[in-house]
Amino acid sequence: MIERYTRPALAQLWSDTRRYETWLTVELAACQAMEEAAIVPAGTAAEVRAKAEGKLDAQRILEHEKRTRHDVIAFLTHVEELVGPSARWLHWGMTSSDVLDAAFALLLREAADNVLAGVDQLRAALASKADEHRETLMIGRSHGMHAEPMVAGLAFAGFYAEVGRARQALVAARDEVSVGKIAGAVGTYANLSPAIESRALGLVGLRPETVATQIVARDRHAGFFAALARLGTAVERIAMTVRHWQRTEVGEAREAFGAGQKGSSAMPHKKNPILSENLCGLARLLRAYAGAAFEDVALWHERDISHSSVERVIGPDATGMADFMVRRAAELVLGLVVDPEQMRMNFARSGGLYFSEGVMLALVRTGLSRQKAYEMVQKHALAVAGEAAEAGAPSFRARLGSDPEIAARLSPDDLDLAFDLRHHLRWSKTIIDRALGDLHT
Numbered sequence: 541m542i543e544r545y546t547r548p549a550l551a552q553l554w555s556d557t558r559r560y561e562t563w564l565t566v567e568l569a570a571c572q573a574m575e576e577a578a579i580v581p582a583g584t585a586a587e588v589r590a591k592a593e594g595k596l597d598a599q600r601i602l603e604h605e606k607r608t609r610h611d612v613i614a615f616l617t618h619v620e621e622l623v624g625p626s627a628r629w630l631h632w633g634m635t636s637s638d639v640l641d642a643a644f645a646l647l648l649r650e651a652a653d654n655v656l657a658g659v660d661q662l663r664a665a666l667a668s669k670a671d672e673h674r675e676t677l678m679i680g681r682s683h684g685m686h687a688e689p690m691v692a693g694l695a696f697a698g699f700y701a702e703v704g705r706a707r708q709a710l711v712a713a714r715d716e717v718s719v720g721k722i723a724g725a726v727g728t729y730a731n732l733s734p735a736i737e738s739r740a741l742g743l744v745g746l747r748p749e750t751v752a753t754q755i756v757a758r759d760r761h762a763g764f765f766a767a768l769a770r771l772g773t774a775v776e777r778i779a780m781t782v783r784h785w786q787r788t789e790v791g792e793a794r795e796a797f798g799a800g801q802k803g804s805s806a807m808p809h810k811k812n813p814i815l816s817e818n819l820c821g822l823a824r825l826l827r828a829y830a831g832a833a834f835e836d837v838a839l840w841h842e843r844d845i846s847h848s849s850v851e852r853v854i855g856p857d858a859t860g861m862a863d864f865m866v867r868r869a870a871e872l873v874l875g876l877v878v879d880p881e882q883m884r885m886n887f888a889r890s891g892g893l894y895f896s897e898g899v900m901l902a903l904v905r906t907g908l909s910r911q912k913a914y915e916m917v918q919k920h921a922l923a924v925a926g927e928a929a930e931a932g933a934p935s936f937r938a939r940l941g942s943d944p945e946i947a948a949r950l951s952p953d954d955l956d957l958a959f960d961l962r963h964h965l966r967w968s969k970t971i972i973d974r975a976l977g978d979l980h981t
Contacts, residue, residue: 545822546860547867553651554856556598562643563615564592565744567630570638570722573740577733580629588630591623612636633731635724637843641756642720644855645746648764651859652714658866659707659771663700665873666778667976670696674972677965678792678883679890684784686890688897689964692792692878697975699778706771713767717760720746726842727752754843758836765833765854768862772826775869779816779823782872786813791882796875815872822865829858892936896921898958899940899950906949916946 541551552558571585597618604614612631620627631639673692680690722737724730727749729737737748749756785793795813797803803810832854836847896917903913920939940946941955950958957963 541856541860545864546856547654547863549654550651550856550860550863553647553654554860556602557596559643559647560596560598560601560615561593562646563612563639564596564619565646566639566642566720566740567619568593569743570634570736570740571630571632572743573722573736574629574632574732576739577736579736580632581626584626584629587626588619588623592619595622610636612639633724634722635754637755638720638722638724642722642741642744642746644851645718645720645756646744648717648761648855648859649714649745651855651863652710652764655768655771655859655863655866656707656710656714658863658870659703659710662775662866662870662873663703663707665870666696666700666703669693669873669876669878670700670972670976673878673880674969676878676880676883677887677961679887679894686886686894688894689887689961691965691968692880692883693972694968695781696873697972699774699781701975702774702777703771706767706774709770710767713764717764718746719749719756719760720744721749721752721756723748723752726754753841755839755847758833758839758847761851762830762833762837765830765858768858769823769827769830771862772823772865775865776820776823778869778873779813779819782816782876783813783820786811786816790886791879792886793876793878795872796877815868819865819869819872822861826858826861826865829854829861891924892959893921893924894964895936895959898960898963899946899955902950902954902958903946908949916943 541554543551568585568589571580571588574580575582575585600621601611601614601618604617605611608614608617613636616627616631619630670693673696676692678690678692678695680687720741721727722732722740723734724732734748741748751757782793782795784790786795794811795815797811802808803812803814832850836850839847900910900913900917903916904910908916917940920936920943924933924936924939934942937955937959940950941952
């Protein structure tokens with residue numbers, strides 16, 4: 541993990557010490573289940589816990605691993621150093637992945653909880669902006685061009701809803717990956733039983749894999765990392781929009797700019813959307829990690845270890861990055877400076893062309909074919925667009941009113957209705973309320 545994009549909480553979660561502690565948690569749960577089944581002597585788990593819990597030396601385990609070239613054997617060797625003869629009952633009938641996969645599930649689950657807490661911060665920020673800008677007029681755009689009127693609150697409400705869907709997907713993925721297996725070398729319970737597995741995993745809050753091999757099936761993990769990628773992409777859409785809003789030629793919103801902050805080493809006047817650009821870049825990495833997770837699904841027969849090296853990287857990196865991203869995005873949204881006056885100025889630049897659909901539909905209601913109505917309105921719309929820079933050029937409304945063919949079908953009052961801004965915005969509150977409904981109920 542790169543420190544720049546990882547909060548300390550996630551760095552600690554994926555530390556060597558925490559990983560070994562989680563392995564010990566799994567081993568102790570399995571040992572307790574086996575005690576209850578009279579497979580190992582009573583009191584073994586308590587003795588191991590008293591002598592090893594909180595006393596693991598990560599550096600010592602790594603030293604053993606240099607010799608054994610096997611991380612779990614190195615871990616068990618160190619536990620035996622701490623515990624003594626009773627440690628021989630640990631790992632009874634188990635294989636390394638029984639420990640590794642259950643521990644990985646526990647760490648992924650806790651990482652997801654951290655990410656979800658950040659998601660909730662982001663959604664709260666988006667909901668606040670949606671409420672604040674329920675009546676802030678702006679031009680909607682398609683293909684980057686002026687389209688039809690809307691309110692800025694709709695943009696934030698849309699982001700809120702999308703991040704909410706990504707949250708649901710991550711919650712489902714968290715549940716799907718919350719499984720383990722304590723079923724032996726190829727998942728057949730050669731020296732254990734499904735009952736022991738179920739009891740051991742239940743002690744740490746996991747469920748048994750339906751049909752395990754030597755490992756838990758990796759389609760579960762692919763779904764988890766895909767959910768993180770989806771969340772990152774939802775964040776990217778917010779960031780991409782902010783980048784557009786902050787362009788000099790648009791200027792409708794901008795990132796907060798702190799005292800002493802610098803925008804460019806060469807140009808003192810610059811205020812760059814660095815948070816948004818950073819988030820767009822990190823989203824690319826999250827999608828790449830998801831691709832790597834899907835590559836891990838198809839392994840040889842009952843297992844190979846080609847997935848292991850991948851997961852050592854993407855587990856910490858993807859969860860740490862997603863956790864960082866949602867919190868940075870929340871900071872971005874909370875500090876966003878929205879400029880309603882610039883929005884109104886940009887809105888006015890279209891000269892009413894955004895009412896073209898309303899005029900076309902009004903003509904259709906008079907019995908005119910849609911294509912004919914489209915052509916009649918388009919002719920004037922294109923003329924107005926071409927004359928936009930000319931002083932004294934007639935407005936779109938004036939052109940339509942002076943067209944005899946249109947005037948024969950639409951009265952001035954009909955045109956006024958077609959040019960009624962309230963018509964376009966009449967459902968905005970309903971849409972925003974629908975998006976924020978889960979927040980207010």
